[in-house]
Amino acid sequence: MGSLNPTLLRGISLLRLRLHHERLSFGFAAAAPSRRACCTESIRVSAAAEESGSSSAENSTVLRVKEAPKYPRWEDPDYCKWKDKEGEILRDVEPIVMLAKEILHSDRYMDGERLSAEDEKIVEERLLAYHPHSEDKIGCGIDSIMVDRHPQFKQSRCLFVIRTNGAWIDFSYQKCLRAYIRDKYPTHAERFIREHFKRGSG
Numbered sequence: 784m785g786s787l788n789p790t791l792l793r794g795i796s797l798l799r800l801r802l803h804h805e806r807l808s809f810g811f812a813a814a815a816p817s818r819r820a821c822c823t824e825s826i827r828v829s830a831a832a833e834e835s836g837s838s839s840a841e842n843s844t845v846l847r848v849k850e851a852p853k854y855p856r857w858e859d860p861d862y863c864k865w866k867d868k869e870g871e872i873l874r875d876v877e878p879i880v881m882l883a884k885e886i887l888h889s890d891r892y893m894d895g896e897r898l899s900a901e902d903e904k905i906v907e908e909r910l911l912a913y914h915p916h917s918e919d920k921i922g923c924g925i926d927s928i929m930v931d932r933h934p935q936f937k938q939s940r941c942l943f944v945i946r947t948n949g950a951w952i953d954f955s956y957q958k959c960l961r962a963y964i965r966d967k968y969p970t971h972a973e974r975f976i977r978e979h980f981k982r983g984s985g
Contacts, residue, residue, distance in 0.1 A: 868971045869978075875967075876960060879909045883956040887940045892930045894940070903928045906942065910959035913966065920954050922946045 882905060885891055886898065898906060906928050914920055924947040933939045933953060945951045957980060965972040 865971065865974070868968065869975060872964060872968055872971065872975050873979075876964065879905065880960065882906075883910065883942075886930055886942070887956075895929060895931050897927045897929045897945070906956075909963070910942075910956050911944065911954060912959075913963040914954055914959045915962050920944050920952055922950065922952075923948050 882902065886902060886906075892898065897903075907925065911917055911920065911925075911928075921944060925944055926947045926949075927945045929943045929945055929951070930940055931943055933941045941953045942956060943951045943953050961972075961976050961980065964975060968975065
């Protein structure tokens with residue numbers, strides 16, 4: 784085979800050089816968009832951080848905090864003990880509270896009407912017996928318990944002791960409940976009363 788023409792050899796070399804250059808250019812062009820996108824994202828994050836007045840480290844920390852809020856009070860053993868005791872007291876007094884409210888605030892009894900024997904027994908044992916001045920309220924003895932209008936606050940109804948001598952006197956079921964709670968739950972009574980009884984209720 785004869786030697787190649789020098790002009791042809793120079794043309795082949797130039798072609799190879801051009802292809803190599805194009806190959807490098809293509810590789811750079813393919814990589815450039817991802818780099819630009821990355822830079823753009825960095826600029827966007829930095830701008831957001833500057834607008835919020837925080838560093839990128841602080842910003843990333845904020846973005847990572849997606850957990851549900853924690854309530855340290857529920858991790859406090861004393862608070863948990865209180866909630867358990869609060870629930871116990873509520874379960875204990877709820878039946879008598881519901882009965883007292885039904886007696887006073889429903890149509891179950893008319894003004895001046897005597898309680899049924901069953902309701903009377905429960906009110907005497909669960910309420911009146913714990914009144915701070917129960918002996919004074921009972922006096923010479925109980926003939927019956929009735930519902931009627933409060934002697935001063937005519938819009939309100941309350942419970943009355945009808946004594947064996949015919950005299951009658953009102954009493955507050957909430958005073959009875961507070962005394963009962965103080966007697967049975969002395970450690971937690973004041974907090975329970977503060978959180979569950981209206982101010983000025985007896």
